[in-house]
Amino acid sequence: MKQFPAFLDLSGRRIVIAGGGAAALQKARLFAAAGAELFVVGRPLVPALAEELADRAVLIERTAVANDFAAATLAVVAEDDEARAEALAAAAREQGALVNVVDRPELCDFLTPSIIDRGEVVVAVSTGGAAPVLGRRLRAQIETLLPARLGELAAFARSFRRAVAGKVPPPLRRRFWERFFDGPLAAQVLAGDARGAREAMLAEINRADAEAAGEGVVHIVGAGPGDPELLTLRALRLLQEADVILYDRLVGEEILALARRDAARVYVGKAKSNHALPQEEIEALLVRYAREGKRVVRLKGGDPFVFGRGGEELDALRAAGVRAFVTPGITAATGCAAAVGMPLTHRDHAQAVTFVTGHAKGEGDPDLDWSALARLGHTLVVYMGVGKARRIAENLIGAGRAPATPVAVVENGARPDQRALKGTLAELGALIEEGGVKGPAILVVGEVAALAEACTLDALARELAERAAA
Incomplete structure (x- = not known):
């Protein structure tokens, strides 16, 4: 990861943009939408700046100077003259601001990504300045995948967070929310029926208060031959839901990186004459974690039912009365x-x-x-x-x-x-x-x-x- 992505609360924070052209306008739109205290300093200012931002920014039509960046949280330099852009960037840093120089990634402390805005849900895509056009194309592709009311869904969930925390025991909260987002209530909100969903949500919270600590489950999952792009969609979803992942030698770091960050990872790989754990102990671990109420993924290279001992593990889980499911993978052959x-x-x-x-x-x-x-x-x-x-x-x-x-x-x-x-x-x-x-x-x-x-x-x-x- 060459740059660390972060979302900043810019409400009331001073943002200074040096420049008055089209590039300055594009940046100003982004920061104005984020509620920043926006100053645009440049000569000349294109007419569109005054038309769009007269009520949302302080517009100063003159050449920017070092003192303009005083007390700024962020500074954007949108000047065509390279030497002048470098000088203004240095001046802004001296005043303590983080700097973005348009089309000069080597001079930037931060980059403005391509943004997908769904209100409460914001997705940002960056290529580190290497390929902005690629970033915009990725944004367009992601836009088509996200429902229009996704922000309303997030706001709906936020309005119930305190109620859920008060009624649902901590070990069950993650599962409660997963059931919510995967189930009919979320679909109801996305369809525009927030009022009906609100009544059903209250009933769901009261019902969750009386639930026991959740029964564990084991998913025996094929990871394919090693390329993360050859994972099935179900395998990816299960990895991101798992509490515990038991994985083999043939499962690479690129695939494990797709798992939930807080999932426990247990290596149980086998090589010739070198077994990390005997098969019986692996099966005992699967049973133990499931009985603790955890969602367990047994991740195997290739397909678990093609020389992967998946059948043996499924038999052991069934004999122990543990719910178990199998997700096939692209086998090595x-x-x-x-x-x-x-x-x-x-x-x-x-x-x-x-x-x-x-x-x-x-x-x-x-x-x-x-x-x-x-x-x-x-x-x-x-x-x-x-x-x-x-x-x-x-x-x-x-x-x-x-x-x-x-x-x-x-x-x-x-x-x-x-x-x-x-x-x-x-x-x-x-x-x-x-x-x-x-x-x-x-x-x-x-x-x-x-x-x-x-x-x-x-x-x-x-x-x-x-x-x-x-």
Whole structure:
């Protein structure tokens, strides 16, 4: 975060704008709307300034001087002459004001963002001065998403805050307000029926006074392959509502950053031969937090029901009598395949796809029917197979799959550090070893692997040779 966003109460605060042109008028409109004590000093003053702001600002038609900024909270310099703008900015700072110089972000102490104003609700968008046009476009997009009566809804809620605080116990208040904003009462206000909503709100507050401490719930949520933009809308909403988040190794900081700031985060990730917590303890934690009345998100990379032990956790929660729900995610296979332009099925190459795991308890090989897998002849996707890649290739070839069958290895798919290698089944072990693949990665065996946008073994060898020579 390059700049800290803040909302200032400017009521009665002195704001001085140096300049009298169109840029000065644009800034003056913003500060006048915020209730500031506004002074505009410049020569000449465009006629629109006098027409719009005669009753809302002190207009002084002369060249601005240093003393004009005395007692100012904020100063805006809207002068075309660069040297003069710099001098006025320095003078304003000497008087103790924070300064904004129009179109000179390097001289600014604060920036004025693109603003979406809904009365009680104000949304500000800033690009730090890097791309003002982008900021305005984002503002336009956000405008279309926000209901016209959103400010009225916020004002309605504010009018009941004291009543809710007096009747609803502290542990239940957040949930009360979430039910309000997600439910029919908020919809009634947004539809313009504030009077009817007010009567229903009083009944809701009295009913909440008699409620018990809320029953907890667990949501088992798929976080997708790692790109935050591949989260489902439901997953995002649940993250922002959760009291506690138990997350895996494959869930990155970018996704966790979308969660509520005050949510407790508990790392329960697993790596090969290094389990942060045994599975039984994870399940016990989920049950415990739910019984404490918390909303719990069990966040898993990919999809929780595809080699994610989501089924085991759901069974444990049901056995304990805990309410539990599952939100699917984009699984690693589909996410990684899409990231490298590789279809998993294709009418010319593969009529089906099979997902298997290359992981087994201990150090043994996975208990798979290699003959059946080799005989199918369509796309085979292996999860958690990096450590056993050479052995997997040997088993498939030994069972009859052609050594020249195309393969692809996608590491950290759909993430900034994504890498993809491709070759033949006979080369699979070499791809992993020479490519330095550590995982997480998926292995794709089948004709579709030839379509992946990936580095070949020959190209990898040349790259390694060039590095060694350098």
